[in-house]
Amino acid sequence: MQIKVNDLSYIYSENSKDLYYKALNNLNLTIEEGDFFGIIGHTGSGKSTFIQHLNGLIGLQKDRGSIVIGDFDLSDKKCDYRALRSKIGMVFQYSEYQLFAETVFEDVAFGVKNFFKGITEKETEELVKNALTMVGFDYTVIKDKSPFELSGGQKRRVAIAGVIVTKPEILILDEPLVGLDPKGKGEFISLLKNMHGKDVKTIIIISHDMNFICENCNRVAVFSKGKIFKEGTPKEVFNNGEELISLGLELPLTAYLENGLKKCGITVESDLSVEDFVSSYTKRYKGDKV
Amino acid sequence: MKDITFGQYFPAKSFVHSLNASVKILLTIAFIVAVFLVNQYYFLGFALCFLFILITTAFAKIPFTKLLSSVRAVVFIVVFSAVLQVFFNKTGKVVFSWRFIKITDAGVYTAIYITVRILLIVIGASLLTYTTSPVEIADGLEFLLYPLKVIRFPVHEFALIMSIALRFIPTLMNETGRIIKAQKARGADFESGNIFKRAKALIPVLIPLLISAFRRADELADAMDARCYAGSKKRTKYKKATFSFRDAIGFITLGGLIAGVVLLNGFFGVIV
Ligand SMILES: Nc1ncnc2c1ncn2[C@@H]1O[C@H](COP(=O)(O)OP(=O)(O)OP(=O)(O)O)[C@@H](O)[C@H]1O
Ligand SMILES: [Mg+2]
Secondary structure, X not given: XXXXXXXXXXXXXXXXXXXXXXXXXEEEEEEOOOOEEEEXXXXXXXXXHHHHHHOOOOOOOXXXXXXXXXXXXXXXXXXXXXXXXXXXXXXXXXXXXXOOOOOHHHHHHHHHHHHOOOXXXXXXHHHHHHHHHHOOOOHHHHOOOOHHHOOHHHHHHHHHHHHHOOOOOEEEEEOOOOOOOHHHHHXXXXXXXXXXXXXXXXXXXXXXXXXXXXXXXXXXXXXXXXXXEEEEOHHHHHHOHHHHHHOOOOOOHHHHHHHHHHHOOOOOOOOOOHHHHHHHXXXXXXXXXX | OXXXXXXXXXXXXXXXXXXXXXXXXXXXXXXXXXXXXXXXXXXXXXXXXXXXXXXXXXXHOOOHHHHHXXXXXXXXXXXXXXXXXXXXXXXXXXXXXXXXXXXXXXXXXXXXXXXXXXXXXXXXXHHHHHHOOHHHHHHHHHHHHHHHHHHXXXXXXXXXXXXXXXXXXXXXXXXXXXXXXXXXXXXXXXXXXXXXXXXXXXXXXXXXXXXXXXXXXXHHHHHHHHOOOOOOOOOOOOOOOOOOHHHHHHHHHHHHHHHHHHHHHHHXXXXX
């Protein structure tokens, strides 16, 4: 499913003078099926507000733009949000705090019971088993544990299993890497990469980790003041670093390295992924020697 | 949920804001007493109370629309009790009857009386919370309750509990919104079904909320420990509340209001 957002604006507390806030301002964006789409931007730039529009958790305001996702037209009053939400999985920031059931199994099965009314126990178990295995758990070990006796990182993986269990086509994640240790982060990233293109077609991810964004996303949008400041491949977005830094963002390490080397008179051209940077640099270095 | 503005502090620099919090609490109580003193059959005292509200609001530099929004929270209770009075009060003269419905003059009278009373009290109380921050209110209460120390009532701890509770209301409201959204994204449905079904649908919200409240309480306790907090023993205050000439003006005005109400009651009681 393609996501097409046209002229979207959103105002918080419209009727209050002191709380009035225009969080989104005529935003236009298209996300294609199959994208691994990164969203970056300073705090308060409207990223979370934007993604919550995509599954109807924040409703469109009258005459403030349109969103069309596949066959769903969100500005249509008759739009079936339940069906939409089963197609679009949303993992919130600090998702580990949404767990509530007595066992991991029940918690993960929550979405299944909500979305697929009348599904058999056996089918449910199949889905839950799939999801828990996908996020790297041993199903028989984990299923009867209480979610509250797990570590933070494990809880987060259970929460994600609870979202992907209904096999959404699009998975949206709001800063999922915050607070994970390097190992947990690495595991999490490879989990996402594994799912992408197979279990979920499109992944949209908000992150402040530029290295991660640059390394994994095929497209990146930079939010600023409720608008898209810039959009394109990581290379296109991070190439002109000054303007991003002036927005209060950082660059991926490879971009810093390229800039630094340029100042020393060494021009390296890569797509800013570590692998490509290393090979371009090695080529260049060896070339100099000869 | 965002619409409930009842009791939210409205920061400004004004005469009313600058009054001592303890004094404001006392004045609020006095105001409520004045409202209760108004004679059941002669409403003129209400006009005086309302005038008092208007003047105070003007002096507090609070927009008048704020008064309306504080009323919004209690609309249901007000309408409910008024309707009850109009239709079920059987005393007095019947002024309207249709089939089994009989409306009496006393019923209508009492309905108006109760409505105005509740509205005035709510507005009066919200004037206190609009012009006094939760911390100030807690400090003011602590001061007022000080005499209870004699009977070993833990006044300071009580005030601290109050101010912490007040402080966490907005935080927990935010948290509730967040959790509701997270569960909705997983297909939770809070809007349909009968009352039992809806109550059951709240479990996935309440449990995470409780857990996070306990977590926050734990963290707060640790933070207080780390700063060597040790109860009420020899604590000094960062902001010392003082009394000034303005507070005297407050007392005088309210004294005037009560006297006015009593006078109006008596006056009309005699004439009519
Ligand atoms: N419920 C709300 N009421 C009023 N204003 C809000 C509300 N939620 C968010 N805002 C405001 O809208 C703006 C955008 O918020 P949003 O959460 O979308 O930012 P963000 O880009 O996700 O930031 P972060 O990186 O900190 O998560 C912020 O300035 C915030 O103060
Ligand atoms: Mg956010």
